[in-house]
Each structure stands twice: as C-alpha cells, then as structure tokens.
Amino acid sequence: MKAPSIPDNELKRQAALESLNILDTEAEERFDRLTSLAVNIFQVPIALVSLLDKDRQWFKSCQGLSERQTPRNISFCGHAILGDDIFVIEDTLEDVRFIDNPLVTGEQSIRFYAGFPIRHPDGSKLGALCIKDTQPRVFSKKERQILIDLAKIAEHEIFVTELATMDELTNIYNRRGFATAGKRLLNLCQRRSLTAALIFIDLNGFKKINDDYGHAEGDNALIAFANMLDECCRESDLVARMGGDEFILLLADINPTAVEQFMQRFKRMVSYSNIQRELNYELSYSSGIVFTDSEYNASLEELIAKGDELMYQRKKG
Secondary structure, X not given: OOOOOOOOOHHHHHHHHHHOOOOOOOOOHHHHHHHHHHHHHHOOOEXXXXXXXXXXXXXXXXXXXXXXXXXXXXXXXXXXXXXXXXXXXXXXXXOOOOOOOHHHHOOOOOOEEEEEEEEOOOOOEEEEEEEEEXXXXXXXXXXXXXXXXXXXXXXXXXXXXXXHHEOOOOOOEOHHHHHHHHHHXXXXXXXXXXXXXXXXXXXXXXXXXXXXXXXXXXXXXXXXXXXXXHHHXXXXXXXXEEEOOEEEEEEEOOOXXXXXXXXXXXXXXXXXXXXXXXXXXXXXXXXEXXXXXXXXXXXXXXXXXXXXXXXXXXXXX
C-alpha cells in the first residue's frame, strides 16, 4: 500500500480547512442531495463529500457507509487532492498503491474509485466528492464530466459564505479572510514551533495614480501589484489586501534569509513591471517585517500592528 503524500502547502491547506468551521458538523440536506444524486446517476453503493483533516478523512456527507471518518493515510481522497484533474482507479487490484489497502482488502472491498478535488478560494484542495464501487468498472469521459460538475456544486455550497472573505478586485483574501485564515496558520506555526514572518506593505503615491490616470487605472495598478505578490508567494503563504492600497502577507516556516530573498525577488518583479508599463507612472512601496518564533508568540493582531508601525517608519524615512 502507498499512503498519500502530504501536499507542499499542507500548513496553509489545514488552516484554510479549519477556518471553515465545518469539521464535525451535522449532516446537511444540500450535501446529502449531491451524494444521493451521485449514487443514482452512477449506480454505485458509496458516494461521499470528503474533507482531509490532519490525520483523518471526515465525511460531510456519506451515502452507503456507517462511518463518518477513516484514517487519512489509507484514504483514496488523500491521493485525489494531490492533482488538479479527476482521480480515477478503475480496478484497485491492478494498482500497486491500493492492492493491499485495508479499504480494498477489508469489509468495504473497494474495487473502483473516482473523485474530484474540492478547492478553497485560495487554491488549497480540501477534499473531494467521490464515488466508490465494489466492482471494477470503466469510467467514461461523459461520466467523468458529470462527477466534476457535482464536485464543483459541492465546492460552491461550502464556500457560499466563505466567498465573503475574498477581495473582489484582486481575488486574494480581504481583511476578514486574512484574520480568519491568518490566525489558524499562525496557531499551527506556534504549535509546531515554526518561525513565521508577517510583512505589511503599503503602496507609495497611490492617490496620485488615481488623480492623474483615473480610478480604473488605479484598480489596474492594485490588481497588478496583488498578482506580483501572489506570484512570489509559496503555496503555503497567505496574501491579502487589507483595504485601499495596503497589503499583508504571512509566510510560514521561513527564516530571515529566505524572507530577504523573497523581498528581493518581489523588488525585481516590480522593477520589471515598471519598465514594461506604457503609462508614465511607477509602482513603489514601503514594507514592515515582523518575525515570530518559539520565544516571541505574538497574536496576529499584535503582528499586524507592529508590521504597520515598521512600515510607516520606513515610509516616513
């Protein structure tokens, strides 16, 4: 048996999952309708809306099983979240990863699996909508698309309220989203004695861009700036627009040298963007960086306030 690998962005993924406050909640008709529909469409005995917690696979909706959770290290969905496409095993006895899996050799006797990842708005894959059968089967292109569509409906249902945490203009976290996900990520770092860095960034002269070129161009500048920040970040990092021309990042499990490299990489990206820009203005910024480790376990609010203070000192200077 091959246990599923841990995603590179596991800290961020776990923080995003915990921020939903959905684990161990009661069954809901809106999810049960989807799994019931999947059972009927595909004529399978089992359909699940599965979420991958730290050590377990927990089912928000479950048709065909009495359990509400199974260990993550034997889960099929743990493999499904490692890719972007639908994950299909047409015959588990012909796949070395699953031939001796307890879900295959045990009471469930799983011979077929298909699942499509459920994503958080920040890109993290939290789980999957999946179907299982006790008989091997060929899964057609049309069937795959139907399962993908059902998974995307489940994803939408999960994030109907969560969408309020994303900035509509830049498509990164807003203040509310960062407050929730940031606290979770910071707590994870503190529990695991990992160093984290908070970076508070403010655009210089943004009002002049709006005044000279109009608010539409100001929006373009904010979008471009946010995209560059997001591109520089690792999958495990959080980036948010706090409002106006203020941005904030939380980098987990990182040292000062790596943060300096991050800032230099971002500086080069902004400089190149300025050279390429057709309009006669340049993007510039001021930043404040705060580190937290086992000896300095500040709250997220304290880190933000300190980062803001350091940023303002540099801007003033």
